[in-house]
Amino acid sequence: MSGTSGSEQDGRNRHVPVLLARCVELLAPALERPGATVVDATLGMGGHSEALLERFPGVRVVGIDRDRQALALASARLERFEGRFTAVHAVYDEVLAVVEDHVGGPVEAVLMDLGVSSLQLDEVDRGFAYSQDAPLDMRMDPSTGRTAAEVLATYPEGDLRRVLHEFGEERFAARIARNLVRARERAPLTRTSELVQVVRESIPAAARTTGGNPAKRTFQALRVEVNGELDALARALPAALESLTVGGRIVVMAYQSLEDRLVKRALARGATSSAPADLPVEPETHKPYLGLLTRGAERADEAEEARNPRAKPVRLRAAERLRATPGHLRTVVPGWAA
Incomplete structure (x- = not known):
């Protein structure tokens, strides 16, 4: 034993x-x-x-x-x-x-x-993985700080664009930020699957065929922002x-x-x-x-x-x-x- x-x-x-x-x-x-x-x-x-x-x-x-x-x-x-x-x-x-x-x-x-x-990647409920549906949390310390959902709900479009561009090096940052604001006007974004859908619809079809999951850079950017990495x-x-x-x-x-x-x-x-x-x-x-x-x-x-x-x-x-x-x-x- x-x-x-x-x-x-x-x-x-x-x-x-x-x-x-x-x-x-x-x-x-x-x-x-x-x-x-x-x-x-x-x-x-x-x-x-x-x-x-x-x-x-x-x-x-x-x-x-x-x-x-x-x-x-x-x-x-x-x-x-x-x-x-x-x-x-x-x-x-x-x-x-x-x-x-x-x-x-x-x-x-x-x-x-x-x-x-x-x-953190393997714990689905932490919201770090774009491949599985989960609450939009992304905090490395779940006991403190704002969640990714709160960032998406409160940041002005310009700040969302900056976060995606600077921390995710996302070339479609402006388009994604604009569509995130439009989406949250209809209903709050609270799930990773909802975020993935907005990102997928924001990126041209030709650009979605290379580089892995199109949401990868957006998730990285939000995680970096949420945790002040x-x-x-x-x-x-x-x-x-x-x-x-x-x-x-x-x-x-x-x-x-x-x-x-x-x-x-x-x-x-x-x-x-x-x-x-x-x-x-x-x-x-x-x-x-x-x-x-x-x-x-x-x-x-x-x-x-x-x-x-x-x-x-x-x-x-x-x-x-x-x-x-x-x-x-x-x-x-x-x-x-x-």
């Missing part, structure tokens, strides 16, 4: 971690230090954290997630690592405060697996880098171009000298404080895509902290001694 609990097994069965071996490989040099701590800033159902806890017996994991259901499933899955795993209900842009509260000093590694989780990521990246000790490493996996662009810029900024080009000697304080560990963005190979279709859009980037910077560990958390 297996000693695996139902909740633990549920987490394993429903979640196949993306680029798991590569994440472990990239973080290994930092996590082989005695007493190392890694922050899994997007815990989900704990697949990456489980692999790190198994591979590095001395490592402690602090797992952050805004989804209480995910925290419960991951906690059950990782219960056997008693004393080495801490679950925290928070959004990942609170990473520095979480590190201050639960670690008290810099950490050796940060892992971010961005976007919507397997749990890009704003949170823009805050989370510098905070995560700030929390790293010298020699610490960060791995970030993005699944859409808007996220990846923010990650690329944040890491490139830290890996670039801030000294004027005409200086004869580069001051120490202007030298790059990050070293890039990947050449561009790494992708899943064909074998992994075949095993786990959700790995197909992933873009992985990683960096190592090379030196401290002025105010390191004190910039966001005043009074925290480096």
Whole structure:
């Protein structure tokens, strides 16, 4: 008889971690230090954290997630690592405060697996999937914030157009926004199937034959808006880098171009000298404080895509902290001694 609990097994069965071996490989040099701590800033159902806890017996994991259901499933899955795993209900842009509260000093590694989780996609009633009819919710934390239905009911046409264009990169944003407003004048949009129908009718037939489900970009845009994902990521990246000790490493996996662009810029900024080009000697304080560990963005190979279709859009980037910077560990958390 297996000693695996139902909740633990549920987490394993429903979640196949993306680029798991590569994440472990990239973080290994930092996590082989005695007493190392890694922050899994997007815990989900704990697949990456489980692999790190198994591979590095001395490592402690602090797992952050805004989804209480995910925290419960991951906690059950990782219960056997008693004393080495801490679950925290928070959004990942609170990473520095979480590190201050639960670690008290810099950490050796940060892992971010961005976007919507397997749990959220698979829970029909959460409204993330355009392939199944469900309430238009899309909140990663169902206990707070406005739903997608509320966004569709209250945003002016111009704001809907902006959301679809900026967050979904939808070329038919104007037409979709106009038709959404017309549809809600007849009756509130409350179901995913209703939204899919409006989008389908808004996109020319020729454009519906390529690129997958025509509602994909609209659903992405609404999800990003509902959860403030890009704003949170823009805050989370510098905070995560700030929390790293010298020699610490960060791995970030993005699944859409808007996220990846923010990650690329944040890491490139830290890996670039801030000294004027005409200086004869580069001051120490202007030298790059990050070293890039990947050449561009790494992708899943064909074998992994075949095993786990959700790995197909992933873009992985990683960096190592090379030196401290002025105010390191004190910039966001005043009074925290480096």
